[in-house]
Amino acid sequence: MSEARSTRPYPLRIPENLMELAEAKSHSERTDRSTALRQLMYAGAEDYVVTLLEQGRVSSGKAAELLDTTVHRVHELARARGVEIGASVEDYRRSRESTSGLLE
Amino acid sequence: MGAQAPLSRSPFCVYYCIVVYTIVVDADGLIKLGKSGALPALLGAARLLVPNAVWEEAVEEGKRRMYEDAQELEAALSEGDAEVVSHAIGEEAERLLEGSAASFGAGEREALAVYFAAEADAVLTDDRAFMGLLAGADPPVPALVPASAIVALAEGGRVSVDEAREALAKIEPAIRRSVYAAAMEDLETMQRARDGEQ
Numbered sequence: 001m002s003e004a005r006s007t008r009p010y011p012l013r014i015p016e017n018l019m020e021l022a023e024a025k026s027h028s029e030r031t032d033r034s035t036a037l038r039q040l041m042y043a044g045a046e047d048y049v050v051t052l053l054e055q056g057r058v059s060s061g062k063a064a065e066l067l068d069t070t071v072h073r074v075h076e077l078a079r080a081r082g083v084e085i086g087a088s089v090e091d092y093r094r095s096r097e098s099t100s101g102l103l104e
Numbered sequence: 105m106g107a108q109a110p111l112s113r114s115p116f117c118v119y120y121c122i123v124v125y126t127i128v129v130d131a132d133g134l135i136k137l138g139k140s141g142a143l144p145a146l147l148g149a150a151r152l153l154v155p156n157a158v159w160e161e162a163v164e165e166g167k168r169r170m171y172e173d174a175q176e177l178e179a180a181l182s183e184g185d186a187e188v189v190s191h192a193i194g195e196e197a198e199r200l201l202e203g204s205a206a207s208f209g210a211g212e213r214e215a216l217a218v219y220f221a222a223e224a225d226a227v228l229t230d231d232r233a234f235m236g237l238l239a240g241a242d243p244p245v246p247a248l249v250p251a252s253a254i255v256a257l258a259e260g261g262r263v264s265v266d267e268a269r270e271a272l273a274k275i276e277p278a279i280r281r282s283v284y285a286a287a288m289e290d291l292e293t294m295q296r297a298r299d300g301e302q
Contacts, residue, residue, distance in 0.1 A: 056232040060132045061161060061209020071131040071161050071211075072171045075278055086136075086230040087249040089282045094239070095252035096290070099226050102125050102248065103149045104260035 005068050046077055054083050126151045126224040130215040131161040133228035136250040136278050138177040140271035145262045147184025155214035156190040191221040200241055206233040251279055251287040265295045
């Protein structure tokens with residue numbers, strides 16, 4: 001996971017307003033426009049993956065793979081967005097029941 | 105939910121045949137239990153299997169990206185003699201994964217493979233998608249969630265009730281508020297019962 005991910009060119013028409021935003025971001029962060037665009041896209045990807053995680057459609061390991069990051073970071077992303085992930089009370093109760101006596 | 109896999113399915117016998125249960129961990133459950141400080145107690149209570157991909161996700165990748173938690177995990181797992189194991193996905197795990205609508209990472213996939221291959225007793229996880237998959241197995245795979253592990257460790261006398269409360273407090277931001285409240289309530293009930301016995 002630590003190696004740089006492979007990239008590929010993809011033809012895409014970008015709305016003018018987003019180009020303007022990328023332009024502003026590239027100026028304020030002293031980076032090029034493509035990098036700024038990729039960063040904006042990545043921020044959107046983080047939001048989407050956290051939503052999928054919250055809905056139980058991807059696991060935290062898969063979320064980390066999709067975002068090319070760690071499970072530690074996935075936990076931080078969810079917390080920063082105020083999204084509660086992890087076992088529900090029903091899962092907790094089921095766990096108490098099914099693993100009763102396991103650690104005595 | 106229906107019947108669970110019996111916990112006595114694969115007791116790992118050591119001297120005088122003391123039963124030591126086998127628990128497989130995924131990165132989510134491992135990181136949260138590590139953060140709580142209760143991991144050494146769990147390592148003292150059960151045989152812990154860490155799939156290679158989980159070790160990579162939680163420890164190696166975490167260390168590469170400078171997460172202190174990863175360093176602490178490595179130390180606790182090494183000191184507690186956790187076993188890092190690797191196993192290819194077998195038919196049983198593959199069938200279960202194919203039938204799921206959710207997507208899983210390499211760690212969860214290998215955790216499932218190791219659970220079946222080692223005939224383990226439970227999987228430590230706090231991942232909703234993964235718990236859904238485990239519950240859908242026939243018989244369901246017992247999932248040990250970190251909050252439940254902490255309460256069980258207090259129940260078994262592996263940690264005191266106060267230590268369990270502290271452990272839960274450390275992971276409060278990482279688990280659901282409702283689960284934190286339920287686990288604290290269980291500890292309260294346990295404490296009252298113990299006080300009543302004295």
